Amino acid sequence: MSFQLSGSAPEIYENSMVPLWFGRWAEALLTFVSLKTGETVLDVACGTGVTTRIAKRDVGSDGRVTGLDINAGMLAKARELADDMDITWIESDVIGTGLPKDSFNAVISQHGYHYFPDQPAALKEFYRVLAPSGRIAMSIWDGHSAYTKALCSAVEKFISPEIAKKQRGQRQTPSANRLIAGLSEAGFRNVTVARQELSIKVPLAATFVPLHLGSMPIANAFHSLPNEEKEALIADVAHTLRGQVVDDQIVYQDAVNVVTGLK
Numbered sequence: 096m097s098f099q100l101s102g103s104a105p106e107i108y109e110n111s112m113v114p115l116w117f118g119r120w121a122e123a124l125l126t127f128v129s130l131k132t133g134e135t136v137l138d139v140a141c142g143t144g145v146t147t148r149i150a151k152r153d154v155g156s157d158g159r160v161t162g163l164d165i166n167a168g169m170l171a172k173a174r175e176l177a178d179d180m181d182i183t184w185i186e187s188d189v190i191g192t193g194l195p196k197d198s199f200n201a202v203i204s205q206h207g208y209h210y211f212p213d214q215p216a217a218l219k220e221f222y223r224v225l226a227p228s229g230r231i232a233m234s235i236w237d238g239h240s241a242y243t244k245a246l247c248s249a250v251e252k253f254i255s256p257e258i259a260k261k262q263r264g265q266r267q268t269p270s271a272n273r274l275i276a277g278l279s280e281a282g283f284r285n286v287t288v289a290r291q292e293l294s295i296k297v298p299l300a301a302t303f304v305p306l307h308l309g310s311m312p313i314a315n316a317f318h319s320l321p322n323e324e325k326e327a328l329i330a331d332v333a334h335t336l337r338g339q340v341v342d343d344q345i346v347y348q349d350a351v352n353v354v355t356g357l358k
């Protein structure tokens with residue numbers, strides 16, 4: 096499974112998905128590393144940089160923050176948004192970053208880990224670049240929410256089972272036990288997993304589904320549908336989630352696992 100966005104998707108991702116989803120989880124993730132003024136931080140799979148910017152706010156002008164992502168479009172948006180923030184941006188795969196060993200006090204990553212093609216190698220790379228006693232915190236979806244289940248079911252009906260499989264893959268995430276085993280095998284100690292839940296509020300399906308799918312790797316498959324099929328897909332999601340509409344918003348619980356450890 097991969098997560099690669101092109102065209103206007105990084106813009107839609109930043110303008111819609113960051114305020115509704117990723118910005119909220121970002122503040123929650125950063126509480127796990129308690130960054131201090133002057134520390135050095137690597138944000139892996141930083142995307143448009145929501146967690147990177149918060150990390151820079153926390154370490155202040157004496158701190159050094161690096162955002163790393165494989166996708167040039169996501170990094171272009173990240174650079175634009177942090178124009179005046181003195182953050183280093185690196186376009187690279189998580190493996191073979193070329194970063195010096197023992198150089199960061201903290202490595203963070205939000206919703207990147209399950210896309211890495213070689214997770215044990217990625218964890219070893221994070222261990223290598225962390226300074227002794229450095230800490231890691233990564234958040235990963237804890238499976239599907241009511242919204243993502245409804246969406247994937249509609250994608251299967253109105254686009255195709257193959258595209259639905261791709262979309263479902265975004266939430267096929269490792270169990271807490273697998274995360275603990277993976278970090279321990281890479282050398283981390285004091286490894287823990289904490290489950291975090293948030294009540295998520297998004298606009299009604301007619302507004303939100305096109306924005307969400309427009310910010311996903313399957314955006315082209317959705318945009319290529321004839322209008323009546325697009326409307327049918329959206330209506331299907333709206334119907335499935337009709338019991339979860341409150342004050343013109345869809346309201347549902349979502350959850351992540353945050354895995355932490357020390358070098």
Ligand SMILES: C[S@@+](CC[C@H](N)C(=O)[O-])C[C@H]1O[C@@H](n2cnc3c(N)ncnc32)[C@H](O)[C@@H]1O
Nearest residue numbers: 117140141142164165166169188189205207210
């Ligand atoms: C769902 S986005 C999360 C972005 C950001 N962390 C956030 O919370 O908004 C997943 C990110 O992982 C990046 N990514 C996927 N595979 C990668 C890899 N092998 N190396 C580096 N980045 C990768 C994608 O380019 C994308 O920006």
